[in-house]
Amino acid sequence: MFALGVRASGDDVRKVLLNHRAFSEAGCPWQPYAAREEIRPSCTVDGQVSRGGRDGSLRIECGEAIEYGGWRVTVGGIAAGAWYRFDAYYRAREATEERRTVVAWLDWQKQNGERAGQPDYVYHIEDAGDSWKHVWALAPAPEEATGVRLDLLFGWSPGGTVWWDDVSLGQVDPPGPRQVRVATVYHRPEGSKSAQENVEEFCTWIDKAAQRKPDIICLPEGMTMVGTELTYAVVAEPIPGPTSERLGELARRHNCYLVACYNERDGKGVYNTAILLDRQGRLVGKYRKFYVPREEIEGGVTPGEDCAVFETDFGKVGMMICWDVQYVEPAQRMALKGAEVIFLPIWGGNETLMKARAIENHVFLVSSGYDVPSWIIDPEGKVLAAASEENESQGAIAVAEIDLNRRYVEPWLGDMRARFIKEHRDDAR
Numbered sequence: 001m002f003a004l005g006v007r008a009s010g011d012d013v014r015k016v017l018l019n020h021r022a023f024s025e026a027g028c029p030w031q032p033y034a035a036r037e038e039i040r041p042s043c044t045v046d047g048q049v050s051r052g053g054r055d056g057s058l059r060i061e062c063g064e065a066i067e068y069g070g071w072r073v074t075v076g077g078i079a080a081g082a083w084y085r086f087d088a089y090y091r092a093r094e095a096t097e098e099r100r101t102v103v104a105w106l107d108w109q110k111q112n113g114e115r116a117g118q119p120d121y122v123y124h125i126e127d128a129g130d131s132w133k134h135v136w137a138l139a140p141a142p143e144e145a146t147g148v149r150l151d152l153l154f155g156w157s158p159g160g161t162v163w164w165d166d167v168s169l170g171q172v173d174p175p176g177p178r179q180v181r182v183a184t185v186y187h188r189p190e191g192s193k194s195a196q197e198n199v200e201e202f203c204t205w206i207d208k209a210a211q212r213k214p215d216i217i218c219l220p221e222g223m224t225m226v227g228t229e230l231t232y233a234v235v236a237e238p239i240p241g242p243t244s245e246r247l248g249e250l251a252r253r254h255n256c257y258l259v260a261c262y263n264e265r266d267g268k269g270v271y272n273t274a275i276l277l278d279r280q281g282r283l284v285g286k287y288r289k290f291y292v293p294r295e296e297i298e299g300g301v302t303p304g305e306d307c308a309v310f311e312t313d314f315g316k317v318g319m320m321i322c323w324d325v326q327y328v329e330p331a332q333r334m335a336l337k338g339a340e341v342i343f344l345p346i347w348g349g350n351e352t353l354m355k356a357r358a359i360e361n362h363v364f365l366v367s368s369g370y371d372v373p374s375w376i377i378d379p380e381g382k383v384l385a386a387a388s389e390e391n392e393s394q395g396a397i398a399v400a401e402i403d404l405n406r407r408y409v410e411p412w413l414g415d416m417r418a419r420f421i422k423e424h425r426d427d428a429r
């Protein structure tokens with residue numbers, strides 16, 4: 001019933017500590033848990049529901065909105081400093097804010113039973129089919145840890161039910177770094193006569209940045225309009241179209257991703273749009289400026305409706321544009337969808353808020369601007385590299401190596417990205 005000796009999904013396991021694939025009342029090591037007994041939801045072993053044709057699962061059924069709790073088991077044999085992979089599957093019915101109310105975490109323990117370090121939320125999630133979700137975490141055991149308490153929780157969802165199944169924990173090799181070389185440009189064309197002239201000017205800057213061998217280059221906002229005295233509508237063009245094709249040639253030539261921003265024409269609509277091109281010069285996707293300021297409204301620009309996230313060969317990225325940085329939602333939505341880096345083509349704006357969006361969402365933020373510096377900012381708000389008017393004569397290209405596998409941990413709070421994702425609320429009124 002509670003087997004050992006298999007690998008956890010996704011990583012080669014050096015030592016399996018727990019692998020529970022079927023559940024029954026007899027001999028189940030998991031125990032019901034709640035912070036206070038009066039708020040514990042109903043916890044039963046359900047012999048009628050399971051994943052993959054096996055018998056039994058751990059069921060949590062919530063009656064009142066105040067109920068929160070679930071199942072708990074303690075596992076020994078943990079080596080401090082070693083890395084561990086946790087996997088589990090759940091099926092939810094009528095869960096309120098499922099991301100926040102369906103929770104698994106690893107609570108590391110010392111030999112004397114006290115907490116070691118801070119617990120790790122299990123925040124990676126993917127669809128597993130047939131209404132099941134797969135959640136997983138990869139984390140190092142803190143100093144002095146000899147065991148870990150695993151909690152499978154649910155609550156705050158009147159009438160809701162969650163089933164947990166296929167729970168495993170194993171020691172794995174430490175993950176290597178996931179290095180990405182990022183470049184951003186600071187350059188402002190002046191006296192141009194056409195959008196095409198601007199595009200060619202920026203192409204020379206792409207060539208300069210490409211000499212630094214980046215994985216991705218970010219260009220500023222309104223690149224086909226700045227310095228031309230032309231209107232939004234005059235420079236607007238379809239996407240894909242001439243500019244995306246021209247930039248795609250350079251992305252392909254230099255084998256790097258490109259983020260560019262210019263005005264898009266779609267039927268009667270004119271949008272302020274950022275595009276992402278891949279290493280082959282293909283259009284990965286586009287983002288239309290979500291928050292359009294009065295000045296652009298007066299110019300006939302229409303706001304976008306989606307804060308999409310895009311897959312690259314190094315991770316997930318988002319794009320937002322200038323005025324979006326004044327508001328919390330665009331970066332927040334992208335981070336909650338899994339963005340690890342957010343690119344910000346920007347004309348000018350609040351530099352403090354640029355850092356704030358990186359800090360509060362625990363992402364890297366890369367700006368490319370005219371009236372603000374072009375920055376590469378880490379999840380703690382530190383500027384890793386900068387290009388501005390002061391150093392434009394020296395190239396005005398900022399480049400930094402960032403590691404998307406690095407954990408940014410607060411000693412008294414834990415992994416802040418995981419906490420942001422699992423504790424964020426969407427129900428504020």
